[in-house]
Amino acid sequence: GESVGLHLPTLSVQEGDNSIINCAYSNSASDYFIWYKQESGKGPQFIIDIRSNMDKRQGQRVTVLLNKTVKHLSLQIAATQPGDSAVYFCAENRDNAGNMLTFGGGTRLMVKP
Amino acid sequence: DSGVTQTPKHLITATGQRVTLRCSPRSGDLSVYWYQQSLDQGLQFLIQYYNGEERAKGNILERFSAQQFPDLHSELNLSSLELGDSALYFCASSVAPGYEQYFGPGTRLTVT
Numbered sequence: 001g002e003s004v005g006l007h008l009p010t011l012s013v014q015e016g017d018n019s020i021i022n023c024a025y026s027n028s029a030s031d032y033f034i035w036y037k038q039e040s041g042k043g044p045q046f047i048i049d050i051r052s053n054m055d056k057r058q059g060q061r062v063t064v065l066l067n068k069t070v071k072h073l074s075l076q077i078a079a080t081q082p083g084d085s086a087v088y089f090c091a092e093n094r095d096n097a098g099n100m101l102t103f104g105g106g107t108r109l110m111v112k113p
Numbered sequence: 114d115s116g117v118t119q120t121p122k123h124l125i126t127a128t129g130q131r132v133t134l135r136c137s138p139r140s141g142d143l144s145v146y147w148y149q150q151s152l153d154q155g156l157q158f159l160i161q162y163y164n165g166e167e168r169a170k171g172n173i174l175e176r177f178s179a180q181q182f183p184d185l186h187s188e189l190n191l192s193s194l195e196l197g198d199s200a201l202y203f204c205a206s207s208v209a210p211g212y213e214q215y216f217g218p219g220t221r222l223t224v225t
Binding site for chain 2: 032034036042043044045046049089091093099100101102103104105106
């Protein structure tokens with residue numbers, strides 16, 4: 001069935017480098033996408049979202065890129081810090097009413113000092 | 114701190130039992146969502162309420178039910194518990210459907 005997935009289960013980066021976490025989605029009807037960060041023992045924390053009428057959105061040190069042609073979503077973290085170490089999930093809204101988010105399997109980001 | 118509160122933080126119970134998980138949304142949020150996170154299934158949407166009414170259902174078992182009360186807090190009831198129900202249960206809230214969802218700290222349920 002259709003699903004949201006991730007290319008890399010674990011990403012290891014050096015402190016100060018930029019990180020890129022990728023996500024593929026398969027439902028072309030999805031129109032809202034969100035990135036969440038989950039630290040050990042905590043609930044998912046909203047990072048940034050993007051709607052399908054945009055291809056790029058920037059936050060503080062984070063940028064989300066949406067490529068609808070190839071159904072690909074990415075999260076870029078600039079100047080990665082040890083506090084960025086966590087599992088990152090992409091999620092898509094499939095029902096056009098914001099009622100149901102479908103989550104990907106997650107990517108673990110490890111930041112080396 | 115997201116502003117969403119969940120109780121209890123941990124729950125250990127036996128198979129066949131029934132438990133109730135409680136969630137208080139962020140102030141001003143009318144929509145509440147329940148998710149289950151297990152190692153083999155990841156984060157799965159269970160059910161959503163908006164201003165007291167059920168709005169969407171995901172992969173929620175018939176043994177599970179939920180409701181949202183007039184004060185907007187929500188409860189998730191899990192009955193006839195099985196070992197496979199052991200998981201983290203998260204509540205999230207948003208001001209309305211279609212807006213960003215903020216997650217609570219979760220309830221860790223262990224069924225023995």
